[in-house]
Amino acid sequence: MGFSVTKQGGVTVIDVEGQLIVGNRQELKSKVLEELDGGDRKFVIDFSRTGYIDSSGLGVLVSLSKKIREQGGELRLSSLNEDLRTLFELTKLDTLFRIADSREDALEGF
Amino acid sequence: MDTLDPKLVLDVPSDVRAIEEAVDYVLQRCSECRAQARRLRLNFRVGLTEALSNAVLYGNGEDPSKRVRVEVVIGGTAITARVMDQGEGFDPRSVPDPTTPDNLCRAGGRGLFLMRQLLDEVHYNDQGNCVTLVLRFDSGFGGAATA
Numbered sequence: 001m002g003f004s005v006t007k008q009g010g011v012t013v014i015d016v017e018g019q020l021i022v023g024n025r026q027e028l029k030s031k032v033l034e035e036l037d038g039g040d041r042k043f044v045i046d047f048s049r050t051g052y053i054d055s056s057g058l059g060v061l062v063s064l065s066k067k068i069r070e071q072g073g074e075l076r077l078s079s080l081n082e083d084l085r086t087l088f089e090l091t092k093l094d095t096l097f098r099i100a101d102s103r104e105d106a107l108e109g110f
Numbered sequence: 111m112d113t114l115d116p117k118l119v120l121d122v123p124s125d126v127r128a129i130e131e132a133v134d135y136v137l138q139r140c141s142e143c144r145a146q147a148r149r150l151r152l153n154f155r156v157g158l159t160e161a162l163s164n165a166v167l168y169g170n171g172e173d174p175s176k177r178v179r180v181e182v183v184i185g186g187t188a189i190t191a192r193v194m195d196q197g198e199g200f201d202p203r204s205v206p207d208p209t210t211p212d213n214l215c216r217a218g219g220r221g222l223f224l225m226r227q228l229l230d231e232v233h234y235n236d237q238g239n240c241v242t243l244v245l246r247f248d249s250g251f252g253g254a255a256t257a
Contacts, residue, residue, distance in 0.1 A: 019130065021129070021130060021159070022126045022129065022163050022167065023126045023127050023129065023130060052155065052156075052159075054156070054159050054160065054163060054221075055160055055163070055218075055220035055221040055223075055224055056163060056221075058220055059216075059217035059218050059220065060217070062215060062216070062217050063217040066215060083148075083151065083152045086152065087156070087224070090223075090224065090227050090228075091208060091209060091220050091223065091224070092209040092214060093214070095214070096214060096215070
């Protein structure tokens with residue numbers, strides 16, 4: 001379980017492996033803010049290897065999206081499985097984020 | 111409050127790192143409910159995780175001297191879980207709807223909402239430091255149908 005950061009064509013891509021929950025949300029926040037402080041403005045968080053996100057994880061995504069927007073950037077999400085999509089739809093966060101079916105779709109036109 | 115005859119009792123420390131392990135353990139013990147796989151994996155897992163998170167973070171305030179007790183009854187038609195913390199409790203009616211436009215961009219406040227959306231019953235005791243969750247086997251939820 002963890003987060004890996006890669007750069008693809010000027011976009012910072014973060015893979016969430018395992019779960020994004022109350023116990024590790026701060027680690028994701030720190031990694032993204034570190035890249036934001038370093039000048040990155042385009043972010044994709046890829047959930048293709050993520051089993052579960054709890055409400056704290058959803059909250060940190062909202063918080064990060066706000067911080068990135070304040071710096072003139074954008075956070076996109078990709079590859080949510082059916083369960084994760086259900087959580088975003090229930091909480092209406094699917095209206096707040098641009099959610100792509102795949103990493104490639106998220107990167108396209110960024 | 112009704113008395114549960116729990117099949118499973120857990121004594122969980124007030125440490126966020128203990129939540130995942132506790133939830134995984136309960137779900138493993140529910141393996142006999144295989145026909146309810148998706149409702150267990152999504153609805154029950156989310157509900158129990160959020161109840162434990164609330165108990166550890168807000169109920170017990172991550173105080174290492176306090177514990178969270180989890181009781182689970184696996185019945186023929188439902189799973190009932192009770193999560194009790196040692197905090198002062200809260201008024202669940204005071205938690206606003208996180209899906210309204212004013213609240214959508216707030217970082218917190220989605221845990222109780224998710225519990226109510228995904229479980230068939232969510233009851234707090236009068237003090238607000240004990241929540242009972244019920245997942246019935248015969249009911250469906252939107253996209254979270256039995257798998």
